[in-house]
Amino acid sequence: MKSFILASGSPRRKELLQQARYTFSIQTSDIDEIVEPHLTPSEVVCELARQKAEAVAKTNQDAVVLGSDTIVVCNDQILGKPKDQNEAREMLQRLSDRDHSVLTGVAISEKGETITFFEETVVHFYPLTSEEIEQYLQTGEPFDKAGSYGIQGFGAYLVQSISGDYNNVVGLPLAKTMRELQAFHIYPTIQ
Known part of the structure; x- marks a missing residue:
């Protein structure tokens, strides 16, 4: 194996x-x-994913390495992880009552060869009051997430709808990644 x-x-x-039952x-x-x-936002996430995968692959010559990066894009502006509470607040205010895109780039590297791809999911937030934003900031969730929110936690309260892959918003387009890993003979353990 x-x-x-x-x-x-x-x-x-x-x-x-x-x-998904992978051993890694x-x-x-x-x-x-x-x-x-x-670079465009899709090129940014693919490039960062490639850099991460190839950096680890250099010291693991016989392994298949998966790198990934996620960003939020609103009005053509990339929103990364907030530096502090004020920046998180500003991002959430910007996302309130509008669509934004979550892009995740994925790179799979083995023996000097790397493939990259990305997935885009459109997310629409409810209109957020300043009280709701402050409540969300108090959860601590925004501070290690692109765009200052996580859809899988309390942040689900902010999201009115999504169009696309839910897992992509969480941080990895799982179905597409699983299909791409097959080309590298990496499969889930099914028993």
Whole structure:
């Protein structure tokens, strides 16, 4: 059986792969997450995912390595993880009562070869009052998530609708990833 490594410290990506019955280890990369400013949002997530996967693959020559990165895009502006409570508040105010896109880039690397792809899901937030935003900030959820929210937790309260892959919003387009992993002979354990 091939060694399969998740190049991410995200507990959500770990949970998704575990739910899908994969056997894998985790090794995070220490890349600086620098991309060219002219790249589109989909190119940004694919490039960051590629950098993460290839950084881990360099020291694990015989493994299949999965890297991933998620961003939120609202009005053509990329919203990453907030630096502090004020930035989280501003992001949530910006997302209130409007559509935004969640893009996750995925890279799978083995023996110097890497494939990348991305998935986009459109999310629409309810109109949020300042009290609702403050309540959500008090949960602590916004601070390690792109766009300052997590759909799988208390943040579900903010989301009116989605169009696309729910798991993509959580942090990994699981169905597409599973299909792509087959080309690398990485399969779930079904017993």
